[in-house]
Amino acid sequence: MCFVVFFLKDFAKDRYGVSAMVQSQQKLDRALVRVEDLTPHKVDQLIWLRARVHTSRAKGKQCFLVLRQQQFNVQALVAVGDRASKQMVKFAANITKESIVDVEAMVRKVEQKIESCSQQDVELHIERIFVISQAEPRLPLQLEDAVRPDGDGEEEGRATVNQDTRLDNRVIDLRTTTSQAIFRLQSGVCQLFRDTLTKKGFVEIQTPKIISAASEGGANVFTVSYFKSSAYLAQSPQLYKQMCICADFDKVFCVGPVFRAEDSNTHRHLTEFVGLDIEMAFNYHYHEVIDSITDTMVQDRYQTEIQTVSKQFPSEPFKFLEPTLRLEYTEALAMLREAGVEMGDEDDLSTPNEKLLGRLVKEKYDTDFYVLDKYPLAVRPFYTMPDPNNPKYSNSYDMFMRGEEILSGAQRVHDPQLLTERALHHQIDLEKIKSYIDSFRYGAPPHGGGGIGLERVCMLYLGLHNVRQTSMFPRDPKRLTP
């Protein structure tokens, strides 16, 4: 009897609980409001909402919750009264962090702005609360630790989360405001790249990733078992996008994975990354190509995401000039030599010299983005067009962000005879690139292009320091999971 009395006493017992698993039992005619839409114009409305329990704190006859959806959150309150019983408040207080709940609540204006939430002008007075999906009580990492800037709160013994723990528990790490901002920006970068090019008449192409011969030389290529034979993973879409130019597509782009079997464990190398690739026929000068590429990048968007990330990872605002600064290699050499660097005319830039050059350019021109043009021919791939005025140099360029290379490109050799000569000079087996060279035998327009590493652009644009932060599920020589 006592048992029954207990239940009878809870007048709110239908107003809370753990829901049956949503198995599409019914088409419920219930609109769910988004947290980001909880603004003063919703005040005094009774709404339904689905969100995660970000934090909860019981306090006497009340329980305060912060409810979260992606980068947005709102304060909510269950208080003993005519809508909630003591049992209901206790139930709410015991919901584990990161659980997903459906709540029915009255939107109320607050006297004082709630500084700790994204929705600062309102709070929710909960009238019903149901758990849709329960999180286990022990989280492998705490979201508040995962967004804490390095060194912050160290005195109070507050933790930050190291990179391997983050990556091992990526599903939780990706829920932080910082991660949400990074990957929404990344999605936006791809969109901007494609939209800009589509408007200019570019066609999107899909190039094969399984190939019969190493596209860019035999080193650093992954081998695949292919039925009774073997094949390789494409190190770039280079040869295919050029073949599309020979096939009259005129201007093409592709977005897809590229694979590099480099055993490099640095902050900027991945074994698999996303390439944003361009190739286009031009009329008379390859600078037409450079202009098309820079147009996809120099745009001042995503300020919200940039600010969110900089709360955890502060960085200097990204500066660029319009038109984009273009320096010739010989000018860069002169700047480096003036700064004390010893380099031959045809030497490639080392990574430290790239960074030094980035600082010198920033000092002199106040830009974090520039094009370095006319690289020595000797340090570029065989298909690079030599400079017509100086055979030691070439019609090729790299683009730099904050002193690191993000793009490599060039005018390509479109003449099959010169291409054969250049391949032989590089001691490339002509048999293996036969179908590539043959592509140019039936009329090929002058053309050029370039390839951008998506993760690297995002890292540098946001002023981050490790490319694993801008790859959702990074791959390096030591990491294949999750």
Added chain:
Amino acid sequence: MCFVVFFLKDFAKDRYGVSAMVQSQQKLDRALVRVEDLTPHKVDQLIWLRARVHTSRAKGKQCFLVLRQQQFNVQALVAVGDRASKQMVKFAANITKESIVDVEAMVRKVEQKIESCSQQDVELHIERIFVISQAEPRLPLQLEDAVRPDGDGEEEGRATVNQDTRLDNRVIDLRTTTSQAIFRLQSGVCQLFRDTLTKKGFVEIQTPKIISAASEGGANVFTVSYFKSSAYLAQSPQLYKQMCICADFDKVFCVGPVFRAEDSNTHRHLTEFVGLDIEMAFNYHYHEVIDSITDTMVQDRYQTEIQTVSKQFPSEPFKFLEPTLRLEYTEALAMLREAGVEMGDEDDLSTPNEKLLGRLVKEKYDTDFYVLDKYPLAVRPFYTMPDPNNPKYSNSYDMFMRGEEILSGAQRVHDPQLLTERALHHQIDLEKIKSYIDSFRYGAPPHGGGGIGLERVCMLYLGLHNVRQTSMFPRDPKRLTP
């Protein structure tokens, strides 16, 4: 002396020739007009143009050329007169087909429409002609043969081109109006897919293709050498896109290669194809997901491309209903049984039965596109949500175009305990999918999605009969080149 006299006699000698290779020697201030812009409003203008020589025909003191850019072409004429010498006409007549030329020409109105060209109202009177890139005289295939409908002109002994010849010489085959239309449509399908979803708040994600365990079971997976160990090529982005849902991205899509090591040499199998994948959290019913997917497809665009392709490959116009027809599996079974097919309640559809069903649905509902819902649980992957009302069925669906499957999708199991049970039931090694199952332990919303094969959609939408026609560089068990 005779030699000198010969040259002196050619007053037009500066008006034609083979140009030096375009090596970006200069930034020429010369606007090049597009063939598609050669309409009557350009009449009596002197313009420059770069195009391929599609055909040429000398006739007395004249040479007629057809100049082509992608799917557009125009008639041009070099005639002996005050701008062109006999030598110049001869030079023009000897330019090999598919060579690229720069011409300066006067645009003239024609008396009678030129039916054989896309630009029917004007022709070009050439005043200068320079070869930019010379094609070799023997082409591996003729473009006019490559666009000829099967059986057309057989009596006159005219050839068509078989598929292997096409694919071996893909760079030339892709230049036909049919290929240009197919791949411009394909580019458009991707754009439409992404734009529709982006407008609905979806985020684009990039998922890894090199994975540590076979994502969809061990059969049909390619193995990759990964430094001192080995790895696999992803058979789908399935597990990763679900992990993104658990990581609060709410609605995601991705476009990228998927790999299937199936030794199938059919008209519809490739070992590498492009997947258009969707995953989204829904509120109460997985039909919310179906609606989002069908919205990306049922749009009446690309009529020009469709008409171009149908000139070579005639097909019935593609029909669809709005809203999209949704049939339940049991209804389909009844239709098939009525047509004499013997099938058990939990049997999967064979390919011939899928096609038969497509014909029955077309007869009854007059649509080439429909959703088949509520598949038997037994024939679907372990992560498929069972039907709450009948444990023999599931919350899963396929979509069909012209009687062939283009998409497979479902509500997924978001409860880690049920997911574990279902994996065990399918005898899957739990250790190998640990990080996947763990993703659901910290709160996971109900969600569903699906994956579309891009090449298959394009093939069926255009009424083509081989998926290699809609893959630029197809990969099958026997083909890895070009």
